[in-house]
Amino acid sequence: MRKNRIVLGLAGAGLVLATAIGTAGSAAATTASPDQASSVCNYTNSEPFLSRGDTGTAVKQLQCELNYSLNPSLFTPLVVDGIxxxxxxxxxxxxxGCVGIAQDRLVGSQTWSKLDYWTVNPSYAC
Structure with missing residues (x-):
């Protein structure tokens, strides 16, 4: 009797662990952090507000992430020059436009968040 309880207890613990691992795996697949996107492009994990005329490593990161997020057969890849x-x-x-947010040409937290997701996923936003 005691042996059956131990076996059932271990089986239950395994089920709980398997469920937790499965849930964690699916959550990780639906979100991406700036650090994950930075590891793909390797310029910076800083995500400042950017607009036309800005220069520097954050713009290089932006350009790299855009290249990973937009299908090169539909859009010309950017030169990663930091301008x-x-x-x-x-x-x-x-x-x-592809991800359904305001097309204002400004890169704020919402645009960075969408870029972070699409940069580390194996398909393109469009």
């Missing part, structure tokens, strides 16, 4: 010019502005506009 937020017309091509980067157009890519931001297209990306924002």
């Amino acid at each position: 937020f010019g017309q091509a980067t502005s157009d890519a931001v506009y297209n990306f924002q």
Whole structure:
């Protein structure tokens, strides 16, 4: 009798553990952190507000993430030069339209969040 309780207890613990692992795996697949996106592009994990005319490593990160998020057969990949010019502005506009957020060509927390997700997922936003 005692042996059956131990076996049932272990089986129950295994089920709980398997369920927790399955849930954790699916949660990780639906969200991405800035650190995950940074590990793909490796410029910075800083996500400041960006707009046309900005320059620097955060713009390089933006350009790299846009290249991972937009299908290169539909959109010309950006040169990762750290300059937020017309091509980067157009890519931001297209990306924002693909993911259903305001197409304002400005990169704030909502755009970064969507980029973080699409950068680390194996498909394109559009």
